[in-house]
Amino acid sequence: MQCPICRSKQTGKVGADQYFCWSCFVEFNTRGQGEVYEISEDGSLLALNDYAEDLDKAGR
Numbered sequence: 001m002q003c004p005i006c007r008s009k010q011t012g013k014v015g016a017d018q019y020f021c022w023s024c025f026v027e028f029n030t031r032g033q034g035e036v037y038e039i040s041e042d043g044s045l046l047a048l049n050d051y052a053e054d055l056d057k058a059g060r
């Protein structure tokens with residue numbers, strides 16, 4: 001599975017439809033809108049979807 005943020009393929013499955021990117025250390029899922037999360041220091045997940053959209057626009 002390719003990371004939607006950095007396009008790396010160094011990702012690992014962490015749950016149903018849920019993947020972790022070893023390159024930029026985010027979690028993302030492949031269902032629906034493809035939500036992306038950053039893992040904060042306390043272990044909670046922060047949604048990064050706005051960031052992903054910005055990158056997407058910049059890359060085109």
Ligand SMILES: [Zn+2]
Pocket residue numbers: 003004005006007008021022023024025026
């Ligand atoms: Zn990545």
